[in-house]
Amino acid sequence: xxxxxxxxxxxxxxxxxxxxxxxxxxxxxxxxxxxxxxxxxxxxxxxxxxxxxxxxxxxxxxxxxxxxxxxxxxxxxxxxxxxxxxxxxxxxxxxxxxxxxxxxxxxxxxxxxxxx
Amino acid sequence: xxxxxxxxxxxxxxxxxxxxxxxxxxxxxxxxxxxxxxxxxxxxxxxxxxxxxxxxxxxxxxxxxxxxxxxxxxxxxxxxxxxxxxxxxxxxxxxxxxxxxxxxxxxxx
Numbered sequence: 001x002x003x004x005x006x007x008x009x010x011x012x013x014x015x016x017x018x019x020x021x022x023x024x025x026x027x028x029x030x031x032x033x034x035x036x037x038x039x040x041x042x043x044x045x046x047x048x049x050x051x052x053x054x055x056x057x058x059x060x061x062x063x064x065x066x067x068x069x070x071x072x073x074x075x076x077x078x079x080x081x082x083x084x085x086x087x088x089x090x091x092x093x094x095x096x097x098x099x100x101x102x103x104x105x106x107x108x109x110x111x112x113x114x115x116x
Numbered sequence: 117x118x119x120x121x122x123x124x125x126x127x128x129x130x131x132x133x134x135x136x137x138x139x140x141x142x143x144x145x146x147x148x149x150x151x152x153x154x155x156x157x158x159x160x161x162x163x164x165x166x167x168x169x170x171x172x173x174x175x176x177x178x179x180x181x182x183x184x185x186x187x188x189x190x191x192x193x194x195x196x197x198x199x200x201x202x203x204x205x206x207x208x209x210x211x212x213x214x215x216x217x218x219x220x221x222x223x224x225x
Contacts (some may be wrong), residue, residue, distance in 0.1 A: 004159070033212065042205060042217035043160070056212055091159055098211065103148050103167060105213055107159030 002027065004108035005074075006092050012114045019079040019086070021111045025094030032075045033105060034067060037089040049075060082115045089113075118143045120216035122206045128222045129196055137191040137219050139180075139206035149173075149182050149189040150207040152215070160205060163191075198223045 005024040013019050025032050030051050035043040045059040049069040060067065064082075069075040079086055089112045093105035122139040129135060141149065148167045152160040164173030169184035178193045189206060201223045206216040 035215075043215040045212050045214060048212050093160075103150070103165050103209075104162045105160075107161065109157070109159045 004092055004094050004106050006090075006108035006111050008111060009109065010112050010114070012116060013082050014116050015083055016081050019082050019113055019115075021077040021079075021090050021092075021113070022074040023077070023092030023094075023108060024074040025092075026096075026106050029094035029096050029106070031095045031098050032069050033093045033095075034075075034077050035091045035093065037091060037110070039088075043091060046077070079113075082113070084115045087113055087115045118147065118208060118214050120206050120208055120214055122204075122216035122219055124217070125203075125220040126222055127219060128224065130224050131198055132195045133223075135191070135193040135196045135200075135221070137204055137206075137221070139189045139191065139216060141187050141189065141206075141208050143187075143208055145210065146184075147208040147210045149180070150209065150213065151178070151180055151189070151191050152205040152207055154203045154205065154218070156202070163204070196221075196223050198225050 007022050032049045034046040037043050047060050047067045048056040052071050064080045066078045089110045091107055091110045093107045095105055119142045150165045151163040153163045154160045164175040166173040166182035169182050172181045180189050180191045203218045203220050205218045207213050
């Protein structure tokens, strides 16, 4: 059973370009969470999605950031017009039925974005 | 809002030493509490959890007890190994998990 798959593992963008990060949850998992890890800091919650729905986006910056989890295909975290401060590791996690039921998230290995 | 505070690292110990990593939390309800571990170059993985007050979570020789009276969930291990070197995250959650900043642990042979 494959784990959470994220790609690309490393992404380099110049300021003003767009970054797209993809996450395929574990088989059977319909809940996806995105976190951002800045250097020397912990993980900051960004967004929680179920298939075709955004459940909680309280951690998403108001501009330039968006996320989706379509009925078919991976979840996508999109960052438009990237700036140097967006450089970070972005982690995706999944769960089969939400934290309150299972109490566990399964994490991917992360996508490391570098903005030049 | 809910938050987690854990001791800053890095923590450096010799092999077979006793480990404590302190963690305290602030929460409006009664969330589940977790310790996650991140090995170099990898994503986080669940180490242990406790879902209600006085529960003790344990795994791989690590343990932590959910203390409502002191709002704490300290991680302990009686005898650490070099392979325990990693970053440890205390966390709490209901609908989403909120993480502390992490504590880097170095174990010297």
